[in-house]
Amino acid sequence: DAGVTQSPTHLIKTRGQHVTLRCSPISGHKSVSWYQQVLGQGPQFIFQYYEKEERGRGNFPDRFSARQFPNYSSELNVNALLLGDSALYLCASSLLGENEKLFFGSGTQLSVL
Amino acid sequence: GEDVEQSLFLSVREGDSSVINCTYTDSSSTYLYWYKQEPGAGLQLLTYIFSNMDMKQDQRLTVLLNKKDKHLSLRIADTQTGDSAIYFCAESQGGKLIFGQGTELSVKP
Numbered sequence: 001d002a003g004v005t006q007s008p009t010h011l012i013k014t015r016g017q018h019v020t021l022r023c024s025p026i027s028g029h030k031s032v033s034w035y036q037q038v039l040g041q042g043p044q045f046i047f048q049y050y051e052k053e054e055r056g057r058g059n060f061p062d063r064f065s066a067r068q069f070p071n072y073s074s075e076l077n078v079n080a081l082l083l084g085d086s087a088l089y090l091c092a093s094s095l096l097g098e099n100e101k102l103f104f105g106s107g108t109q110l111s112v113l
Numbered sequence: 114g115e116d117v118e119q120s121l122f123l124s125v126r127e128g129d130s131s132v133i134n135c136t137y138t139d140s141s142s143t144y145l146y147w148y149k150q151e152p153g154a155g156l157q158l159l160t161y162i163f164s165n166m167d168m169k170q171d172q173r174l175t176v177l178l179n180k181k182d183k184h185l186s187l188r189i190a191d192t193q194t195g196d197s198a199i200y201f202c203a204e205s206q207g208g209k210l211i212f213g214q215g216t217e218l219s220v221k222p
Binding site: 004031033035040041042043044045048050055056058090092100101102103104105106107 | 117144146148154155156157158161201203207208209210211212213214215
């Protein structure tokens with residue numbers, strides 16, 4: 001069975017641009033979460049979606065948005081990129097999204113120049 | 114606050130035991146987790162413990178939980194060079210995980 005898959009694996013953008021990152025959860029999982037991991041730190045929670053509804057949002061500006069599709073895949077969008085948005089963006093999936101094991105993808109490494 | 118704290122570095126010799134420590138904040142956390150991250154990779158779930166347990170053993174891994182002190186530890190027996198990585202503890206708060214900064218484990222031959 002495929003694990004959590006994310007695309008692209010690497011991305012280079014310039015300040016002010018926008019970016020879309022994609023995630024496919026493990027088959028059968030209905031919840032997808034997004035985390036940002038800045039170099040040298042632990043992952044920080046951005047969003048959680050369950051059954052296409054936003055269930056939780058971390059302390060990130062409105063430039064960050066996400067959605068979940070009927071097939072449970074998800075997109076993370078970031079507008080007006082800043083240098084500080086450079087990070088590894090991790091997607092995680094779980095069955096129901098509440099007090100469960102999260103399984104992470106390999107991430108998308110975003111560099112903003 | 115939301116801080117989960119870990120020591121940043123640990124160095125051991127191959128074959129020794131490694132003990133990585135973590136303190137967490139939310140006494141209502143249902144699950145506590147240990148994840149492993151190798152360079153350039155995502156997070157691999159190593160093990161987890163339910164908050165009403167004191168200990169969980171899984172092959173070379175032993176997790177100890179002290180709820181009174183909000184202290185979690187991960188012991189790796191017979192540490193191998195392939196165990197060199199960054200280890201994160203995390204506590205669950207509803208649908209999200211709160212991670213520590215990670216402990217970099219270096220295993221010397």
